[in-house]
Amino acid sequence: MELRHLRYFVATVDCGTVSAAADHLHVTQPGLSRQLRQLETELGVDLFDRRSGRLTPSRTGRALLPMARDLLERAEALRTAATFHAHGRLDRVTIAAPTVTLTDVVAPFIATLAVGEPTASVFEADARDPVAALHAGADLAIGTVRPPAPYRAVVLAVLPVWAYLPPDHEWAGRSRVPLAEVLATSVIVLPPSVTSRQALETAVAATGASYADRLEVANGTVAQALAASGRGVAVVSDDPRFGLARVAVDDGDHPLGVRLIAVWDRRHPAAATIETLAARMGESVRERYGVTN
Numbered sequence: 054m055e056l057r058h059l060r061y062f063v064a065t066v067d068c069g070t071v072s073a074a075a076d077h078l079h080v081t082q083p084g085l086s087r088q089l090r091q092l093e094t095e096l097g098v099d100l101f102d103r104r105s106g107r108l109t110p111s112r113t114g115r116a117l118l119p120m121a122r123d124l125l126e127r128a129e130a131l132r133t134a135a136t137f138h139a140h141g142r143l144d145r146v147t148i149a150a151p152t153v154t155l156t157d158v159v160a161p162f163i164a165t166l167a168v169g170e171p172t173a174s175v176f177e178a179d180a181r182d183p184v185a186a187l188h189a190g191a192d193l194a195i196g197t198v199r200p201p202a203p204y205r206a207v208v209l210a211v212l213p214v215w216a217y218l219p220p221d222h223e224w225a226g227r228s229r230v231p232l233a234e235v236l237a238t239s240v241i242v243l244p245p246s247v248t249s250r251q252a253l254e255t256a257v258a259a260t261g262a263s264y265a266d267r268l269e270v271a272n273g274t275v276a277q278a279l280a281a282s283g284r285g286v287a288v289v290s291d292d293p294r295f296g297l298a299r300v301a302v303d304d305g306d307h308p309l310g311v312r313l314i315a316v317w318d319r320r321h322p323a324a325a326t327i328e329t330l331a332a333r334m335g336e337s338v339r340e341r342y343g344v345t346n
Contacts, residue, residue, distance in 0.1 A: 056128050058092040059121045061085055062100060066110050066118060122188070129190055133322060143323040146171040146330060149178035149186035150195035151248060153273055154313065157292050158209070159195065162337045171330070180248045183316040193327050194316045197248055205328065206316045209335040210344045214249045214309035215299040217280045217287040224286075225298035232256055232304045239266040239285030241276045248311045249273075249290040256304040313338070 061078065065085070068074040075082040089108075093100050100114035110118065133143075150159050155175050163173045178186035183196030184204055199206050216224070216235055224230050236257065243250045257263070268284065270276050273291030280287035281295035290311050293299055301308040315331035317324060339345060 054092065054095050056125065058088055058095075059125055061088050062092055062114075063118065063121050063125060065089060065101075065108060066114070071108055126188060126190075130321075133192070143171045143192075143326045146173050146192045146327065147190055148173055148175050148193045148195070149183070149189070149191035150175070151180045152177050153247065153249075153289075153291055154180070154195050157290075158212075158313065158334070158338050158341075161341060162334045165333075165337060171326070179246055180251075181246075183314070187316065187318055192317065192321065192323070193331060196314055196316060197251070197312055199314060200316050203319050204316055205319045205324070206314050207328070207331050207335060209313040209315050209331075210338045210342065211310040211312045212290050212338075212342060212344060213301050214252050214288060214290050214311060215293075216302050217277050217289065217293065217297040217299050219281060219283065220296060220298045222286075222298060224300050227300050229301045229303040229308060232260060232302055232309075233262060235286060235288065235302055236262050237265050239268065240264055241268045241270060241279050241285045241287040243273060243276060243289060244269060244271065247273075249288065252290075252309050252311050253288055253302070256302075256309055260304065 061074070061080075064078055065071060065074040068077050071085055071089075072082050075085045078085065089100065096117075098113045098117075099111050100117065101108040102111045148159050155177060159173075159175055163175075166173060176189075176191070178189070178191065178194060178196075180196040181198060183194035183198065184200050186194035186196070187204070195209070216230055218224055224234075242253065245251070245254070266285070268279070270279065273287070273289040274294060276287035276289050277291065277294045277297055279285065281297055287297075288302060303309075315334060317327045317331065321327060
């Protein structure tokens with residue numbers, strides 16, 4: 054049994070279809086199907102139910118899936134540890150974070166890494182569960198939730214959640230605007246999985262208030278574009294675009310913000326190096342935005 058067969062099995066389950074998995078893995082669909090059949094032959098079980106031309110995990114497949122994931126994670130950990138011990142340093146580091154954080158926080162930090170320092174790769178991950186991102190292959194994950202032991206964490210910064218509006222808007226020039234005033238207008242928000250939306254909804258629930266008018270869009274750039282065209286006030290944590298003005302949203306006690314936390318596994322063979330990178334990322338984001346942690 055080869056690790057790549059397990060990787061194909063897990064990818065097919067995660068992607069939902071053989072065609073999607075083949076695209077993700079950069080292999081042909083017939084080739085992937087043959088590899089899955091070979092794995093089933095070697096294990097002596099059917100990992101998928103094949104009905105109406107679709108593959109769905111069988112009862113056995115669902116039972117074996119966690120063990121397959123664990124084997125792949127352990128193999129990756131072994132590879133990383135071997136590389137670290139062979140060279141005495143971490144050659145590559147994989148960072149996981151929500152899309153906005155990758156764009157506005159992680160990418161600017163990567164630009165500061167010198168030749169000879171770890172080469173960074175990234176992937177998008179939900180901020181609610183950075184530990185899941187570590188299990189998916191990240192060395193360092195950025196989220197908003199502190200992890201349990203044996204994982205370690207450091208607060209990078211608290212980034213403001215802004216109300217973006219045209220420069221001729223009546224709020225332009227103010228440093229803060231009360232949440233109640235924001236909710237009384239047309240509010241452009243992001244999906245519930247986005248950290249700025251989570252911070253906003255927490256504040257809305259705490260005050261018992263409600264929206265007068267709410268428009269949900271896919272990402273912060275589109276939200277700001279709509280605000281620029283006069284469709285409402287965009288409440289996001291993204292960097293500014295389209296020449297918009299921005300004001301902090303005040304929930305009554307303090308401005309809304311997103312607390313970014315860097316998380317890693319203290320058992321990682323290069324844990325000390327990763328901790329140093331996390332600390333440097335915190336310095337980078339605080340300097341970039343002029344905020345504290």
